[in-house]
Amino acid sequence: MKKPVIIVVCIILAALVTLTVETNERSEDLFEPGVKGFAPFEDKASKVSFEEVIKSWSEQGIELYLPKSLPEGLKPTCVWVETNSEGKMGAIALFIYDSQGKENISTAELVIEVTHRITIPFKSETAKGTFTKINNWDVYIDEDAPVAWKEYHDMYKTTSSIIIDVQIGQLNYWFRASPTLQLAEIIEMIENMEKTAVS
Amino acid sequence: MIFPVLAAHKYAGYYYYGTAGSPPQGVSAVIYTIDKLFPTPGEHFYCQWVTIVLSYSNGYWVQVGYNKGFDSPSLTWYTEIYDSGGYELDWQNETYNPSSGNTYHYYIYSSDDFTMGVSGKFSVTNETSPTSYVDFQAMCETTDISIDIDGTDFDEISYKQGEDWDFWTRHVVKEDWPYDVTEWEDYDFDAEGSWP
Numbered sequence: 239m240k241k242p243v244i245i246v247v248c249i250i251l252a253a254l255v256t257l258t259v260e261t262n263e264r265s266e267d268l269f270e271p272g273v274k275g276f277a278p279f280e281d282k283a284s285k286v287s288f289e290e291v292i293k294s295w296s297e298q299g300i301e302l303y304l305p306k307s308l309p310e311g312l313k314p315t316c317v318w319v320e321t322n323s324e325g326k327m328g329a330i331a332l333f334i335y336d337s338q339g340k341e342n343i344s345t346a347e348l349v350i351e352v353t354h355r356i357t358i359p360f361k362s363e364t365a366k367g368t369f370t371k372i373n374n375w376d377v378y379i380d381e382d383a384p385v386a387w388k389e390y391h392d393m394y395k396t397t398s399s400i401i402i403d404v405q406i407g408q409l410n411y412w413f414r415a416s417p418t419l420q421l422a423e424i425i426e427m428i429e430n431m432e433k434t435a436v437s
Numbered sequence: 438m439i440f441p442v443l444a445a446h447k448y449a450g451y452y453y454y455g456t457a458g459s460p461p462q463g464v465s466a467v468i469y470t471i472d473k474l475f476p477t478p479g480e481h482f483y484c485q486w487v488t489i490v491l492s493y494s495n496g497y498w499v500q501v502g503y504n505k506g507f508d509s510p511s512l513t514w515y516t517e518i519y520d521s522g523g524y525e526l527d528w529q530n531e532t533y534n535p536s537s538g539n540t541y542h543y544y545i546y547s548s549d550d551f552t553m554g555v556s557g558k559f560s561v562t563n564e565t566s567p568t569s570y571v572d573f574q575a576m577c578e579t580t581d582i583s584i585d586i587d588g589t590d591f592d593e594i595s596y597k598q599g600e601d602w603d604f605w606t607r608h609v610v611k612e613d614w615p616y617d618v619t620e621w622e623d624y625d626f627d628a629e630g631s632w633p
Contacts, residue, residue, distance in 0.1 A: 272508050272526065274484050274500060274517055276574050277448040279493040282609040320572075322454050322609060329455040330571055332494060349494040351571070354460065359491075359567035366521070366566070383521045386496025399495065401521070403567075414494040 275386070279332065279343060284321040291317045292434045294327040302352065302434045303406050304333065305427040309419060311337040318343060329354050337418070344387035347416045348424075355410035358403050367401070372428050378403040381421060385414070394418070404428055449586060449616035449628035450576030451594060451608040463546025463597030464489060464573040469590035470503060472512055472537030481581040482506030484515075485589065487543050489551070490572040491520055491565060499565060501543050501553040503535045507580075512537065516553055520565045529559045540590075546597045574611075577628050582615050585631035594624040 288304075295302050308314075315336050320328035334341055335348040343349055360378045362369060367380030383401040391397050393416075400415040402424050411431075415424050453464070464487045475481065486502025500517040509515070514529040535541060535555075542556040547570065554560035573596065577589045595602040604624035612618045615632040 272482070273519075273524070274486065274502070274504070274515075274526075274578060275446065275496070275519070276488045276490055276498045276500070277450075277452065277576055277578075277611050279572075281448075281611055282452040282454075320452075320454060320609065322607065329460075330493070343494060344496075351492060351494040353571045354455070355569055355571075359569040361566070361568055364522075364564050364566045364568070380521060383495060384519075384523060386519060401495065412492060412494060414492075 279320075279330075280318055282320050283318040283330075283332075284325075284327075285316050285341065286319055286327075288314050288317055288333065289437065291319050291327065291331050291333075293436050294319075295331075296434070296436050298327075300409070301407055302409065303411070303431040304350070304434050306430045306432045308335065308427065309423040312347065312419075313337065313339070315339055315346070316341045342389065344389040345393050347418050349414045351412040351414070353410050353412070354408060355405070356408070358405045359410065360403060372404070372425065373431070375428075376405045377428065379421070383414075390416070400424060402428065404431075406431070445580075447579045447582060447613040447616060448576045448611045449589065449613065449618050449630070450574065450591065450611055451605070451618075451623075451626060452611055453573035453596065453605060454607040454609050455572060460570065460572070461596035461598045462548075463544065463602075464575065464595070465542060465544035465546075465597070465602060466575045466594040467540050467542050467592045468502070469540045469588065469592075470512060470535045470537050471586065471588040472505065473585050475506065475581070475584045477581065477583075478506045478510055480507065481579070481584060482509070483577065483579040483584045483586065485577045485591075486575075487545060487594075488574045488576070489545050489547070489570045490574065491567050491570050493571065495521075497521065497565075497567065499545055499551050499553065499563070499570075501545055501555070503541075506584075514555055514559065516561055516563075518551075518563055518565060520567065522566055525563075527561070529555075529561070531559075533558045540592075542593075576611060577616070579616075582632040586616060587629040587631070589628035591627075592625045 319331040333350040402413040404411040484504040488500040491497035545553040616630040
């Protein structure tokens with residue numbers, strides 16, 4: 239009689255251990271009311287033109303690359319760049335592209351987040367996407383990367399985006415693309431990225 | 438599937454302000470613990486934290502702080518991650534909880550993984566994807582302007598460079614109405630306010 243009892247106890251213990259492990263894993267079911275998060279970038283940044291960032295960064299000796307040509311209909315709308323109280327532009331800029339002229343980071347069709355990083359911020363051991371090279375630049379592609387913004391979910395009826403991350407010199411270019419853009423179109427944009435110059 | 442509405446929350450505190458070159462490897466702050474009563478603790482919460490932002494465009498972050506309200510009715514430490522692998526909130530209440538009126542040293546730093554915790558209380562290490570980050574923040578956050586944050590005090594806000602922790606020498610203030618931030622130093626601020 240004792241053996242079945244021991245077996246049942248073991249099964250219950252095993253189930254409890256499994257549950258404990260599962261609670262420490264990432265979930266896609268974000269619990270909206272309890273999620274904390276961070277303050278939005280727009281509130282530390284200034285909205286400026288592409289030309290203003292190109293000029294400012296050029297004066298600081300920063301080599302910036304941007305796509306020379308865009309998919310049909312897609313247009314550059316603005317740049318959100320961090321700015322201090324003296325108006326000096328800092329080291330983070332989000333370049334916004336949209337066919338409808340949208341300027342919000344959360345809902346734009348394409349955002350290129352340009353930051354100073356040494357290498358691509360993904361590792362083959364932990365990342366679920368693929369690594370490749372374009373124009374001899376290191377590139378990482380994730381076609382199903384979650385997005386935190388509810389406005390994005392509402393607009394595009396999806397919770398994920400394409401990420402293509404490109405490392406060119408000391409700058410990292412994180413492309414977040416909505417479902418209105420095809421992977422091939424973004425790859426083509428990266429293929430024709432060129433060093434910007436003050437006009 | 439439910440996702441956060443980050444922008445709907447109210448914030449009072451500091452963003453770091455970066456310059457060209459690789460960002461530092463961590464953020465820390467000494468945060469005073471406030472214990473406030475508010476009308477709807479089952480629906481709302483406030484929390485005070487330090488954060489490393491992994492991506493502004495997709496909205497990825499790593500955070501450590503204390504929370505009161507919603508699903509933690511008393512003061513409780515927590516760690517929070519959202520990255521390309523999904524969302525994770527862990528209450529760090531197995532041994533200790535923060536005490537009102539006390540200050541604690543909160544930290545997050547990166548080597549291969551992110552280590553975060555409260556000095557002398559708990560420490561956890563997590564892998565993230567992406568593995569590196571773009572910015573730091575040190576803030577008080579509420580979900581409702583009726584929550585009074587008087588007494589909020591962040592001090593010794595620091596970044597990690599190599600083996601050293603140095604006080605911030607630059608910041609951008611974040612001050613959502615009705616909250617006020619008093620900027621004492623780049624590494625030291627107080628915050629207060631509520632409505633009505």
